Amino acid sequence: MSKLSQFRELGKKIICVGRNYREHAAELGNPIPSKPILFLKPTSAYITEGQMIKIPLGCSDLNHEVELGVVIGIRASKIKQEEAMKYVGGFALGLDMTARDWQSEAKKNGHPWCLAKGFDTSCPVSAFIDKEKIPNPNNVDIWLKVNGETRQSGNTKDMIFSVEHLISYASQYFTLEPGDLLLTGTPSGVSKLNLGDVIQAGLGNIISVQFTVS
Numbered sequence: 001m002s003k004l005s006q007f008r009e010l011g012k013k014i015i016c017v018g019r020n021y022r023e024h025a026a027e028l029g030n031p032i033p034s035k036p037i038l039f040l041k042p043t044s045a046y047i048t049e050g051q052m053i054k055i056p057l058g059c060s061d062l063n064h065e066v067e068l069g070v071v072i073g074i075r076a077s078k079i080k081q082e083e084a085m086k087y088v089g090g091f092a093l094g095l096d097m098t099a100r101d102w103q104s105e106a107k108k109n110g111h112p113w114c115l116a117k118g119f120d121t122s123c124p125v126s127a128f129i130d131k132e133k134i135p136n137p138n139n140v141d142i143w144l145k146v147n148g149e150t151r152q153s154g155n156t157k158d159m160i161f162s163v164e165h166l167i168s169y170a171s172q173y174f175t176l177e178p179g180d181l182l183l184t185g186t187p188s189g190v191s192k193l194n195l196g197d198v199i200q201a202g203l204g205n206i207i208s209v210q211f212t213v214s
C-alpha cells in the first residue's frame with residue numbers, strides 16, 4: 001500500500017478515539033477515560049488537499065482537532081497489543097473536524113455524536129505516509145496553525161493509550177480491514193474556525209497539509 005487513493009478506496013471505516021490526551025479532556029471539562037472512547041465517521045467525510053472544509057448548515061462552532069492517523073494494512077481481529085504494529089500499513093495526518101455546538105448538545109442529551117463528527121468534509125486527510133517514515137508513532141510532534149498562528153502543539157507521547165493499545169482494543173470489537181483509518185485523538189488547543197480561515201497542520205516535519213474553511 002503506497003498511495004492515499006488506496007486507503008480511500010479500500011477503507012471501509014474511520015475509527016476515532018476521543019479524549020486520548022489529558023490536557024484536551026481537561027480543556028473541555030471531560031473526565032480522563034479509563035478505557036479508549038471510540039466513535040466512527042463515515043468515509044463520505046473524507047477530503048484531501050485542494051478540497052475545502054465546509055461549515056455544516058446550522059453549525060456555529062466548528063472546531064479543528066489535529067490527529068495522528070494509523071492506516072491498517074492487514075485484516076486484524078482480536079489481536080494482542082504486542083503484535084499490533086504488524087497490522088499497520090502506514091500513517092496519515094487527519095483532522096477530526098467537530099461541530100462543537102452540536103456535540104455539546106448531544107452530550108447534554110445523551111445522544112450520539114454522529115452529526116457533530118461525521119458531516120461531509122469532517123475528515124480532511126494528508127497523503128499516505130509510509131510506515132518506515134514513523135518508526136515510533138508514540139513519539140511524534142503534532143501541530144496545527146490557523147492563519148499562521150499556532151493553536152495546537154503536542155506530541156503523541158502524551159497519549160493516554162498508545163497506538164498499539166488502541167489497535168488491539170478496537171480489534172476486539174471491529175474487524176480492522178486494510179485501508180481503515182484509526183484517528184488517535186487530539187492534543188489540547190482546539191478552537192473555533194471562521195469562514196476563510198486557512199489551516200496548516202503536520203506531524204513534525206514528516207508531512208504537512210493545508211485546508212481552507214469555506
Ligand SMILES: CC(=O)CC(=O)C(=O)O
Pocket residue numbers: 016017018019020021024028065096098103184185186
Ligand atoms: C471531545 C472530543 O471531541 C473527543 C475527540 O474527538 C478527541 O480527539 O479527543
Ligand SMILES: [Mg+2]
Pocket residue numbers: 016017018065067096185186
Ligand atoms: Mg478527535
